Amino acid sequence: MIKTPYLLFLGDAPDQLAAKVAIGIKDWRPENAVAQFRMDGCGADLGIQDMTLAEAKAAGARTLVIGVANRGGIISDAWKSVLKDALAMGYDLASGLHNLLRDEQDLVDTAVANGRKLHDVRVADVQYPIANGKRRSGKRCLTVGTDCSVGKMYTAMAMDAEMRKRGMKSTFRATGQTGILITGGGVPLDAVVADFMAGSVEYLTPDNDVDHWDHIEGQGSLFHVSYSGVTMALVHGGQPDALILGHEPTRLHMRGLPEYQQPSLEELRDMALPLARVSNPGCQVVGISVNTQHLGSDEAITYLAEVEERMGLPTVDPIRIGAGRLVEALETI
Amino acid sequence: MIKTPYLLFLGDAPDQLAAKVAIGIKDWRPENAVAQFRMDGCGADLGIQDMTLAEAKAAGARTLVIGVANRGGIISDAWKSVLKDALAMGYDLASGLHNLLRDEQDLVDTAVANGRKLHDVRVADVQYPIANGKRRSGKRCLTVGTDCSVGKMYTAMAMDAEMRKRGMKSTFRATGQTGILITGGGVPLDAVVADFMAGSVEYLTPDNDVDHWDHIEGQGSLFHVSYSGVTMALVHGGQPDALILGHEPTRLHMRGLPEYQQPSLEELRDMALPLARVSNPGCQVVGISVNTQHLGSDEAITYLAEVEERMGLPTVDPIRIGAGRLVEALETI
Numbered sequence: 001m002i003k004t005p006y007l008l009f010l011g012d013a014p015d016q017l018a019a020k021v022a023i024g025i026k027d028w029r030p031e032n033a034v035a036q037f038r039m040d041g042c043g044a045d046l047g048i049q050d051m052t053l054a055e056a057k058a059a060g061a062r063t064l065v066i067g068v069a070n071r072g073g074i075i076s077d078a079w080k081s082v083l084k085d086a087l088a089m090g091y092d093l094a095s096g097l098h099n100l101l102r103d104e105q106d107l108v109d110t111a112v113a114n115g116r117k118l119h120d121v122r123v124a125d126v127q128y129p130i131a132n133g134k135r136r137s138g139k140r141c142l143t144v145g146t147d148c149s150v151g152k153m154y155t156a157m158a159m160d161a162e163m164r165k166r167g168m169k170s171t172f173r174a175t176g177q178t179g180i181l182i183t184g185g186g187v188p189l190d191a192v193v194a195d196f197m198a199g200s201v202e203y204l205t206p207d208n209d210v211d212h213w214d215h216i217e218g219q220g221s222l223f224h225v226s227y228s229g230v231t232m233a234l235v236h237g238g239q240p241d242a243l244i245l246g247h248e249p250t251r252l253h254m255r256g257l258p259e260y261q262q263p264s265l266e267e268l269r270d271m272a273l274p275l276a277r278v279s280n281p282g283c284q285v286v287g288i289s290v291n292t293q294h295l296g297s298d299e300a301i302t303y304l305a306e307v308e309e310r311m312g313l314p315t316v317d318p319i320r321i322g323a324g325r326l327v328e329a330l331e332t333i
Numbered sequence: 334m335i336k337t338p339y340l341l342f343l344g345d346a347p348d349q350l351a352a353k354v355a356i357g358i359k360d361w362r363p364e365n366a367v368a369q370f371r372m373d374g375c376g377a378d379l380g381i382q383d384m385t386l387a388e389a390k391a392a393g394a395r396t397l398v399i400g401v402a403n404r405g406g407i408i409s410d411a412w413k414s415v416l417k418d419a420l421a422m423g424y425d426l427a428s429g430l431h432n433l434l435r436d437e438q439d440l441v442d443t444a445v446a447n448g449r450k451l452h453d454v455r456v457a458d459v460q461y462p463i464a465n466g467k468r469r470s471g472k473r474c475l476t477v478g479t480d481c482s483v484g485k486m487y488t489a490m491a492m493d494a495e496m497r498k499r500g501m502k503s504t505f506r507a508t509g510q511t512g513i514l515i516t517g518g519g520v521p522l523d524a525v526v527a528d529f530m531a532g533s534v535e536y537l538t539p540d541n542d543v544d545h546w547d548h549i550e551g552q553g554s555l556f557h558v559s560y561s562g563v564t565m566a567l568v569h570g571g572q573p574d575a576l577i578l579g580h581e582p583t584r585l586h587m588r589g590l591p592e593y594q595q596p597s598l599e600e601l602r603d604m605a606l607p608l609a610r611v612s613n614p615g616c617q618v619v620g621i622s623v624n625t626q627h628l629g630s631d632e633a634i635t636y637l638a639e640v641e642e643r644m645g646l647p648t649v650d651p652i653r654i655g656a657g658r659l660v661e662a663l664e665t666i
Contacts, residue, residue: 194526
């Protein structure tokens with residue numbers, strides 16, 4: 001687990017897009033975001049207070065999170081100087097960068113000298129077990145998508161937030177680097193060795209109270225040939241009681257695969273449900289989450305209504321409309 | 334690639350079962366098995382010539398293959414002495430042991446000093462690409478099973494052998510350690526990092542002559558919750574034109590999962606075919622391979638006939654009966 005709360009390091013991010021991870025943290029766990037740290041030339045702004053390392057430390061921050069992509073895959077000397085100061089001041093560091101903190105000898109030396117931790121969230125540090133398939137107590141919800149990057153993480157985050165707002169027992173379970181940095185823990189599933197994928201998902205979603213819901217962050221798609229094995233491990237390791245179907249209606253083809261068309265929601269349902277029932281015979285498809293960000297407001301409402309009518313399932317955009325009806329659908333099972 | 338042919342090291346294997354890998358090499362690639370090397374107390378015998386290191390070297394052996402499980406996961410001093418002599422004499426070493434040759438400093442030093450290679454076939458040494466899903470030329474056949482360990486590798490090996498006997502273009506593509514040692518190359522799929530699984534299968538089965546068949550070694554089962562993600566990567570990365578359904582009819586439950594029943598062959602067909610058609614819309618289920626080793630001879634013949642009648646597909650035990658009818662089924666597509 002990464003110690004919270006955080007000081008969010010934006011470095012010299014050229015624009016808002018480069019700060020995607022930090023924005024996710026600020027949006028979904030504002031209580032984790034003590035302040036932002038920006039360097040000269042930074043083009044991103046989270047709209048929260050700027051603090052120095054010392055100020056944020058005094059305000060309670062325990063980890064400096066690199067919430068930004070770096071340029072050219074290099075941790076620059078300018079960054080290094082801030083990161084080393086932070087370690088010396090008692091911060092741990094956490095990063096989702098492709099190039100790892102642990103591969104920078106000066107950072108390792110400074111961390112060791114100060115008794116601090118370096119968290120590279122793209123790396124699987126735990127020796128996960130082989131999945132045993134045993135039924136676990138508590139309930140689990142998984143979003144499966146017609147494609148990658150259709151809003152599965154946001155759906156799970158929104159459902160978790162809505163449940164907690166209603167006083168229900170709920171946990172978001174991160175399976176990717178952004179989710180892990182947002183919540184402070186999880187499994188970097190795409191970095192886990194094949195034999196242990198399903199076991200890592202079991203490990204992530206252990207026995208729990210019978211009225212507790214895990215909202216498991218989805219990955220890939222059963223229809224995306226590059227990553228479908230990862231999705232399969234979530235479907236079987238996650239043992240979901242409920243599936244949400246995720247969709248982005250404006251895609252012209254599967255992400256990164258110009259030769260592949262998205263499946264219909266019906267095809268997704270008919271593929272995912274029998275697979276999920278292998279590990280949980282009671283699994284049901286309870287709702288549909290549509291990412292309507294590329295539709296106009298009227299267009300979005302019309303589209304959601306059409307899908308709801310056609311599929312006979314509550315259909316929302318959890319960001320635009322809210323996740324309430326998906327949460328209510330869970331209460332029926 | 335591991336240099337062939339081999340001297341098969343049986344060490345002090347307590348019994349025939351411990352020499353499973355070496356037996357596989359001798360059965361499927363007798364031309365790769367120059368001789369066996371047995372130490373005092375060895376309880377295994379491949380029924381081929383015993384040779385010293387020097388004799389086998391003179392007979393053309395280029396790699397000493399550790400074709401045996403070791404006791405307690407330790408590479409003993411007695412073994413070490415033989416292995417080091419082999420390296421000094423110009424052999425490469427290849428091993429499927431859990432504990433790795435590369436973790437033994439004295440073996441590494443000896444290999445370096447003599448310019449030899451240590452092959453640990455459980456380890457994925459290649460940086461595989463992310464799968465791109467592009468259609469490749471040539472044809473591919475994959476066996477998918479109702480369970481793990483139902484004879485998928487033997488089915489693929491038998492079909493490949495039968496095709497080559499008939500003068501057809503065919504390659505067995507190994508995805509597990511035994512298959513890799515038998516043939517000298519392949520992808521240790523269960524050791525590949527999640528994101529690269531499907532890409533490693535694409536890498537393993539590249540473009541080929543239009544009348545060439547790859548027989549891809551299957552892994553796991555779509556119905557085995559521990560390993561289904563690995564199977565999925567084979568189904569999508571392998572882009573099979575033909576599926577064979579593999580089954581072992583005497584299993585009481587899924588291997589290692591007492592709470593899980595095997596699916597029927599119909600359930601397997603109905604799950605696997607739509608998944609395979611995502612990456613290859615022309616894919617067909619062409620035949621059934623039953624492992625009848627635990628049935629009597631009459632019982633086996635009755636069972637095969639029953640399944641063939643029920644499923645409407647050529648149904649054989651490729652070891653007991655031969656793979657000819659499965660090969661003929663491929664010729665129809």
